[in-house]
Each structure stands twice: as C-alpha cells, then as structure tokens.
Amino acid sequence: GDQVEQSPSALSLHEGTGSALRCNFTTTMRAVQWFQQNSRGSLINLFYLASGTKENGRLKSTFNSKESYSTLHIRDAQLEDSGTYFCAASNTGNYKYVFGAGTRLKVIA
C-alpha cells in the first residue's frame, strides 16, 4: 500500500535554532497535512497543502508532488514547539490519508 516515510524519528533543538522535518512518499500524492501532537495528545493542524509552499509564523511547509516529498521547517524553536509532528498524505481521487510514524521533537532551553 501507500507508504509515508518520515524523518528524522527524533530531534533535539536548542531554543532559537531551527531544523527541517521531511516526509517521503512511495507514490504520487495529491495533498499533505502536517500536525503537531501535544503532550495531551491533541492533534493541532499546522498546514494543508495541495502544492507549493505555505508559511505561518516560524513554520514553513513545502509539498513537491512530482518528487514525492514534503518538508516542514521550524525556525527560532521555542519550548512550546516540543511534541510529535506527523505528516499525512492522500493520493489522487482518494479520501484516505496515510500517516507517517512521526518526528519526536524536544526543544531544550
């Protein structure tokens, strides 16, 4: 079936630094979503992309359908950015979303 490979599986960042999370897809996807799961387990919507790049504050996400990947960039990391980040993708004509295994981010003071 469709697979979503998410990397890295875990990441530590010092406050004020940044990094990129990545999802690779084994098939052509039509859309991708990025979520942050907080310590209470709630899934917070970060981005929905059908193509291109979106930016929101310190976060930026890109979806390249042709090359089968999506990235989430975090800059100027803050303690409240800690949590698990998931991408989820859906292929053309399909209502189903496949989730990656997540990136566990810890921001250190």
Added chain:
Amino acid sequence: GGIITQTPKFLIGQEGQKLTLKCQQNFNHDTMYWYRQDSGKGLRLIYYSITENDLQKGDLSEGYDASREKKSSFSLTVTSAQKNEMAVFLCASSRAQYEQYFGPGTRLTVL
C-alpha cells in the same frame, strides 16, 4: 469554526466485551474518519465515511464495526475487546477529501 466531540474520554472494558465509541462534529462536514493510535506510533485508519450511511474500510477494520447514523455523527464499535489492549481512538472530519480536523480522542484500556 467548529468542534469535534468524542465520548467517552476514557473507556475501560473487559476482555471479550463489545464497546462503542461516539463522535459528533458541528462543522457540517461530509466525511468522517476513525483512527487508532498505539503508544508512540502513528495513526492507522480503521473506517471512514464520505457521506451519511456510507462506510468504507480502512487498513485496520478487522475487529471493528462502524455506523454513520447521520451527517454529524459517526460511531465505532470494538466487537470483542482484547485483553491488555491500550490505545487512543481518534475521530476526524473533513469537507470532502480536504483538510481533516481531529477530536480529542478516547483512551481505551482493556483489563
């Protein structure tokens, strides 16, 4: 805006018991989803429904039934709870096949 409500928040069952989880949304979304999340893992799709009275199996449907009673509600039944099972069940909704919004989850423990 809207909200997704899941009941109960915590569910404790016995081995072999039939257990029902409920989800309500007021987004007026057509599509609703049930996912299972095991500790430290990603989400896996159990069932989804693209409109009232529609049901589609996900990758993890064995051992579960679902019911889309009306547009705003989607129920999931664990047909026979497995001993020592622990997981979080997450409900989501979306307009057609677009952006999904999630509820807070139901945490299941089977004794």
